[in-house]
Amino acid sequence: MAADDLARFRTLCGHYRWLAVFMVVSVGALLALMYFVAPAILAARGDFRGTTTSWLGAVVWGAPSLFYLYAVWSLGQAMGRLAKGDLIQPTLARALRRVGLALGIGGVLSVFGVTNLTRIIQSGEGGWLHFDVSGMTLGMIGGALFLLGRVLDQATAVQAELDEMI
Known part of the structure; x- marks a missing residue:
């Protein structure tokens, strides 16, 4: 890779890192506002019309978002490391x-956990499985990415062993 291309790649990685930080902070703040801050303010003013059970059910429905935001945060961290010049493979x-x-x-959690936790919270109402195609897709892609990460770790170990032989 030419020096100009490498510098451009690192610059883009740095930009992506800040985009990921912006997304996690802004969406995380909105989730906190929606699930915790606004209900707490309404409860303090005496205007909260829901029940603890309905609020807890809403929090459970929003729980998968925390894992998705962590995934974006992890990507941002990786892009930040690449922007600083860390090795690509590890x-x-x-x-x-x-x-x-x-x-x-x-x-x-989106497909199985949300519905079953909601059933527990709401005393048996609801189904056993939430047919959420996006959740199913993200779960499958996540599993594949995890396995690819392990394959890259093994490739790194094999590469190091081969380098020692030479």
Whole structure:
């Protein structure tokens, strides 16, 4: 890779890192406002019309978002490391594992956990499975990314072993 291309790549990685930080902070702040700050203000003023059970159910429905935001944060961290000049292969392997795990947990939670936790909170109402195609897709992609991260780790180990032989 030419020096100009490498410098451009690092610059773009740095921009992506700040985009990821902006997204996580802004969306995280909106989620905190929606699920915690606004209900607390309404409860303090005596205007909260819901119940603790309905609020807890809403928090459970928003829980997968935390894992998705962690995946974006992990990508931002990896891009920041690449922008600073870290090696691509170990940075990419670590990022793939973290992003894959976060997307996988978020997807599984979205499809199975949300509905069943809501059933527990609301005393048996609701189904056993939430047919959420996006959650299923993110869960599958997350699993594949996690496995690819492990493959890259093994490739790095094999490469190091081969380098020692030479």
